[in-house]
Amino acid sequence: MTFELLTGSVAWLGALVVVLGAITISVFAIRMQQPVLALFGLLPIGLGVLALVLGILVPVPPLLPGLVALGLVALAIIGGNPVTVWVLDRASRGAVDDGAHGGILVPAVSSAGATTSTARTTKTREVLRGGTWIGYLERLAVVAAIAIGHYEIIAAVIAIKGLGRFSELDAPEARERFIVGTLVSLIWAALCGGLIFFGIVPGALGVYTP
Numbered sequence: 001m002t003f004e005l006l007t008g009s010v011a012w013l014g015a016l017v018v019v020l021g022a023i024t025i026s027v028f029a030i031r032m033q034q035p036v037l038a039l040f041g042l043l044p045i046g047l048g049v050l051a052l053v054l055g056i057l058v059p060v061p062p063l064l065p066g067l068v069a070l071g072l073v074a075l076a077i078i079g080g081n082p083v084t085v086w087v088l089d090r091a092s093r094g095a096v097d098d099g100a101h102g103g104i105l106v107p108a109v110s111s112a113g114a115t116t117s118t119a120r121t122t123k124t125r126e127v128l129r130g131g132t133w134i135g136y137l138e139r140l141a142v143v144a145a146i147a148i149g150h151y152e153i154i155a156a157v158i159a160i161k162g163l164g165r166f167s168e169l170d171a172p173e174a175r176e177r178f179i180v181g182t183l184v185s186l187i188w189a190a191l192c193g194g195l196i197f198f199g200i201v202p203g204a205l206g207v208y209t210p
Contacts (some may be wrong), residue, residue, distance in 0.1 A: 012064035018044045019071035026079040033110035035089065038082035041075055048072075048195040069196045073143055077194030080139045082134060084184045091180050096173050103129040104172035127168040128177060134161065135181070146193035154190075158182065 022041040029037035050056075097105040108123040138157050143160045145153035161182065 009061040009064065010110075011059060012068060015044065016068050016071060018047070019068055019073055019075060023071060023074050023078060026075065029082040030078075035086035038079055038086065041079040041083065044072070044075070045191050045195065046192035048199055049191070052195070053198050065200050069200045072192045072196050072200075076143050076189045077082060077136055077139045079192075080185050080188040081135055083188055084135060084181050087179060087184045088181055091176065092173070096177065097124075103127050103131065104173060104177060106173050127171065127174045128165065131181065135185050138182075139185055142186055142189035143193040143196070146190065146197050154186065158186070 022044050025040045026038045026205055029035050103126040105124040106127055108125045138161065141157045145151055145157075162178075165174075165178055169178060
């Protein structure tokens, strides 16, 4: 094994450890409901983007780049959850209550369009249910779209999601959460997917030949 390949192996092994660490912390953040911990996932993404911008080429050893790529796919899908939750918490500043089925509680609206309330209590309804699993699926779709080079799939995902949620977006809280959550989720997945298919794949195909 040449010195260049040995150096490249160490660098890729380090990248794999960082990505796996980010995935582990993301899972922990979800289970412990501490989304701020998932910001650790910005480390591998930031380092990868910096390497691409600076044009840093590292010799590509067998197997390790593929494992890093798979790790980034997992980070895109899993890590996007707590990061999105963290951003939504910052955006709402605690003004929105969570529902029992993964949505948020907003004031109930009568058939006439007026908010229904009494002197003692205000009725609420839960909207944007199932957002967690929808987020997982949309990030998977974004990574897949980048992988096959058909970016129009991303537009289709947004359109399908918007049509499916249209009837729930009458409340300002729901509209804000939908827009902010969707943008954060898509950007996170696009960053991870871009690192894989504009950084790792070209390198694996031709940057280094043993």
